[in-house]
Amino acid sequence: MENNHRISSSARSLLREYIISSxxxxxxxxxxxxxxxxVGYQAVSLFLLxxxxxxxxxxxxxxxxxxxxxxxxxxxYFFIPPHFTFAIGSPQDALLFIAYFVIAAITGILTTRIxxxxxxxxxxxxxxxxxxxxxxxxxxxxxxxxxIRTVFECDVLLFLSSIDGELNPxxxxxxxxxxxxxxxxxxxxxxxxxxxxGRNVDTFPFVNCTYYPISGPRYPLGVxxxxxxxxxxxxxxxxxxxxxxxxxxxxxxxxxQLHELTRRAVVSEESEKLYRTLFSSLSHELxxxxxxxxxxxxxxxxxxxxxxxEEIHTAADRLNRLVENLLDMTRLExxxxxxxxxxxxxxDLLRTSAQKIKKELxxxxxVIDVPESTPFIRLDFGLMxxxxxxxxxxASLYTPPGSTITITAKMEKRNCIFTVEDNGxxxxxxxxxxxxxxxxxxxxxxxxxxxxxxxxxxGYVEAHKGTISAANRILGGAEFVISIPTETHSTTLS
Amino acid sequence: xxxxxxxxxxxxxxxxxxxxxxxxxxxNEGYKVTLAENGAEAVRIAESSRFDLxxxxxxxxxxxxxxxxxKLRTWIRYPIIILSARTDEKDIISALDAGANDYLSxxxxxxxxxARVRTALRIFNSIDQTSAKFSFGPVIxxxxxxxxxxxxxxxxxxxxxxxxxxxxxxxxxxxxxxxxLLQQVWGPKYDGESQYTRVYIGQLRKKLEHDPNNPKYFxxxxxxxxxxxxxx
Numbered sequence: 001m002e003n004n005h006r007i008s009s010s011a012r013s014l015l016r017e018y019i020i021s022s023x024x025x026x027x028x029x030x031x032x033x034x035x036x037x038x039v040g041y042q043a044v045s046l047f048l049l050x051x052x053x054x055x056x057x058x059x060x061x062x063x064x065x066x067x068x069x070x071x072x073x074x075x076x077y078f079f080i081p082p083h084f085t086f087a088i089g090s091p092q093d094a095l096l097f098i099a100y101f102v103i104a105a106i107t108g109i110l111t112t113r114i115x116x117x118x119x120x121x122x123x124x125x126x127x128x129x130x131x132x133x134x135x136x137x138x139x140x141x142x143x144x145x146x147x148i149r150t151v152f153e154c155d156v157l158l159f160l161s162s163i164d165g166e167l168n169p170x171x172x173x174x175x176x177x178x179x180x181x182x183x184x185x186x187x188x189x190x191x192x193x194x195x196x197x198g199r200n201v202d203t204f205p206f207v208n209c210t211y212y213p214i215s216g217p218r219y220p221l222g223v224x225x226x227x228x229x230x231x232x233x234x235x236x237x238x239x240x241x242x243x244x245x246x247x248x249x250x251x252x253x254x255x256x257q258l259h260e261l262t263r264r265a266v267v268s269e270e271s272e273k274l275y276r277t278l279f280s281s282l283s284h285e286l287x288x289x290x291x292x293x294x295x296x297x298x299x300x301x302x303x304x305x306x307x308x309x310e311e312i313h314t315a316a317d318r319l320n321r322l323v324e325n326l327l328d329m330t331r332l333e334x335x336x337x338x339x340x341x342x343x344x345x346x347x348d349l350l351r352t353s354a355q356k357i358k359k360e361l362x363x364x365x366x367v368i369d370v371p372e373s374t375p376f377i378r379l380d381f382g383l384m385x386x387x388x389x390x391x392x393x394x395a396s397l398y399t400p401p402g403s404t405i406t407i408t409a410k411m412e413k414r415n416c417i418f419t420v421e422d423n424g425x426x427x428x429x430x431x432x433x434x435x436x437x438x439x440x441x442x443x444x445x446x447x448x449x450x451x452x453x454x455x456x457x458x459g460y461v462e463a464h465k466g467t468i469s470a471a472n473r474i475l476g477g478a479e480f481v482i483s484i485p486t487e488t489h490s491t492t493l494s
Numbered sequence: 495x496x497x498x499x500x501x502x503x504x505x506x507x508x509x510x511x512x513x514x515x516x517x518x519x520x521x522n523e524g525y526k527v528t529l530a531e532n533g534a535e536a537v538r539i540a541e542s543s544r545f546d547l548x549x550x551x552x553x554x555x556x557x558x559x560x561x562x563x564x565k566l567r568t569w570i571r572y573p574i575i576i577l578s579a580r581t582d583e584k585d586i587i588s589a590l591d592a593g594a595n596d597y598l599s600x601x602x603x604x605x606x607x608x609a610r611v612r613t614a615l616r617i618f619n620s621i622d623q624t625s626a627k628f629s630f631g632p633v634i635x636x637x638x639x640x641x642x643x644x645x646x647x648x649x650x651x652x653x654x655x656x657x658x659x660x661x662x663x664x665x666x667x668x669x670x671x672x673x674x675l676l677q678q679v680w681g682p683k684y685d686g687e688s689q690y691t692r693v694y695i696g697q698l699r700k701k702l703e704h705d706p707n708n709p710k711y712f713x714x715x716x717x718x719x720x721x722x723x724x725x726x
Contacts, residue, residue: 284553284579288509291579291601295515298604299522320601340583340717342672343689345696351707352714368707376689382583382717 014062021055021063022070029074041079045100048075052104056111064108072101120241123151128248137256138173144249145174148226152234152242157209157225159187160253163261165219167191177209177227187211187223194220200233210234214246216254224249275334279327286323290316325452328386329438332459339380339463346374346409346416349381353388354407360393363401369408377416377486383460390453391420391480398442398478399424415466416486421479426472435470501546501615502526506536506562507577508555512600516549519604520611533557533565540566547615550594552578552585560585560592567593573614577602583717590671590718597669613667613724628663630711630724633702635663642702649701654679658694659702662712662722671719695720 028051032044048071056064076086080093088094127147134140137160145156157179158172167188171179179187186204190197190211197203198211209225210233224246228234234242293316301309331337347370354366388407395405405422427435427442434440436458439451461468466484473479503525505516510531517527528545530536533554540548548566552559563574576589576597586597595614598607626638632645637660642649651659658679662670672688680690695714699706713723 281553287579287600288512292511292515294601295519295604299515299519302522302604316601342717343687343692345692347707348692348696348714352716355708356716376692380717385716 014060017059017063018066021059021067024051024055025067025071025074029071029078033078036079041075041081042096044079045075045096049100049104049107053107053111056108057115059112061109061112064112065105068101068104068108071104072097075100116237123147124241124244124248127151127245131249131252134252134256137253137260140249140252140256141172142174144224144245144252145172145176148224148242148245149176151245152226152228152238154226154228155209157183157187157227158222159184159191159224160222161191161220161257163257163264167220167223172222177225183207183209183225187225190223191220198225199227199231212242212246214250214253216250216257218254221250221253221257279330279334282330283323283327286327287320290320290323294320322450325450325456328456329452329459332456332463337383337459337463339383339460341378341380343376344379344381344384345376346370349379349384350388350407350409350418353385354392356385356389357393357396360396361405364396364399365402365404366392367404367406369406371410374409374411374416377484379464379484379486380460383463387457387460387482388418388420390457394453395420395422395424395478398422403477412483414485415483418482418484419479420482421473421477423475423477426476426478427470429472432470432472436468500524500526502528502544503611504528504530504536504540504545504548506530506533506548506554507551508532508553509551512551512577516607519607523608523611525611533559533562536562537565540570546572546618547611548572548574549611550574550576552576552589560588563589563592563594573618575610575614587671587673587718590669591673595668617665617667628666630666630722631704633711635659637663644702651701652697655694655697655701658691659698662720666722666724669715669719669721675719691720 025048028047032047036044052064052067052071055067059067073086076088076097077084080097081089088097127144130143130147131140134143141158141160145158148154148156155176157175157177159167159169159179160172162168169179169184169188171177171184186198186207189204190213194213194215195203196210196212198207198209199205200210208231209227211223211225213220214222214224226234226242293312297309297312297316301313347368350368350370354361354368392405392407395403399405399422403422403424405420407418407420409416409418411417431440431442435442436454438455440454441451458468461482461484464484464486466482468480468482471479471481503520505513505520505527507513507516507529508531513529513531517529520527528539528543530539533556536548536550548570550559550563550566554562559576559578563576566574573595574593576586576594577600578586578589578597579600586599589597595617596610598610626636628635628637633649634643634646636642640656642651642656642659658675661675661678672691673685675691676684676687679694680687684690695712696706699709699712703709703711711723713721715721
């Protein structure tokens, strides 16, 4: 409805221009006719030319050309002798007539064109002025769409890139058209190929809009689709103007996107800072009383050794382990854990892990088997040490004293494969799938575990982009297999 | 440490309970203890009196522990042991690089603390002794003659192995970070190339340890570096 109305209003204004132009030419002719006797017919041509020039200042090309042609014919018919015929008597008059028509047409058309250019420049300037003052990305988009709609008299479908560099499938809310799957897929093609496509273009002409990429100097920023009235193509001069518009929009969008990115970086830095403060004060608060309990029991047991003090120690150790596990879990879940990769000697890593909990492993036999040829690999020593001491501690809890726990490491292609196995009773079948769940504990297991150890192990392994699986060995006992993709470094001496 | 007088220790911790505990533990061992509860007070006390050792908690209310450490290190030469309730390796490494001699994570056992204090004091007091010979277990290192013996048998070391060993010997008992070892033995160009230290530590263990797989002397401090452990 609105479109039809607009079409007829624009056609009506064009019709009015034609009427004005012919009216003015007729008027000037009638007036000139009165004076023609006194001033001579040559001077009349100057009056008419003046009228055409004046008309070209405010009318579009068509009416101006009409005025030029109409005035030429009137001058010929009414003023050039012989009067009231289109015949021209003298060769000079014929020359004059042709010169008149050419000059009228050129003046008219040139003036109109200069005016068009001036109008384009003005519209571009007005949009640029609008979006330069926009304070948000949405403002830029809204003002850009508004300006494009008025200048190009078209409907607009605007897609912007999201912060991660993908094209957002939801068109921007300022768009005046709805998107569907087909439209978005073409827009998305335009986004990645940075070429126009769609209606009236050879590529994907079956959609409603013609899509143009909005490209920033570094990366694509979005796609803008336009649909002109009656789905007609945009004419080349207007398209050049449109491209200018897009360039201006691109630079404004880029400015706002960078601004947004900076703002987000600041926010994320702030939240990391907050997390660090909270975390370190929490760990301080939890560890200090445990330290006091341990220290108190220590100095007391020097003076009066007793079994009760040993109980306090065992309990404090257990509490400490729980706190450490909870803190590790918090660190994992906050997403603030970034492994600090460094070259590691696998043999050293496994032995240090076993050393760390040698008290807990006192009743078990630990076998560590790493081939001499194993290269250095890049791991976070601290995190992986915890992975293995957790697995060893686990094995010590769930196997009877005297059991053997074996850790092996070997390279398979670009992965380092660790296995931790024992010859204990293995896992109950229905426990296997829950092992790595938080707070899961194998039914009927001894007290002392937190149910967090294995989820932390899994978290740390995954932080190294590795995988872990658990199984029962065919010969009995439990087995964990960890695979960590890694850069290797052969142990060459220089 | 002056002869005939008990060594004096400055304890800097903001937790009253920890201060009491540390004081009791150390006084029972015969040390003279002075307490400070924040960074500013610690700096003030350290300026006015002389100590043999300081124990510094990294989590202080008024100043960052590392900053206190750096400040103290501008004029203090005696050992500083870091107490930390943070397990973040980065904090420990930066404390060691800022001049701390050793670190202990809370919670710790009293025995461990006393052992660390004793080691730190002994190393510090033996620095000025003229003897160029140093022994741990069956190994005797002569820094002047550039010779090493194990069970009185000479051990052949490459020049790099020897300079690494000498560095450990001069800092016996102290935790040396990967970055420090690389910087001292290989030079600043090798920053981040910790595979070098790992290779050479492996070599030293093979040549000097009784069981290279269960090192007694060249101990790995996970994620931080190594320590030449000279505890009996």
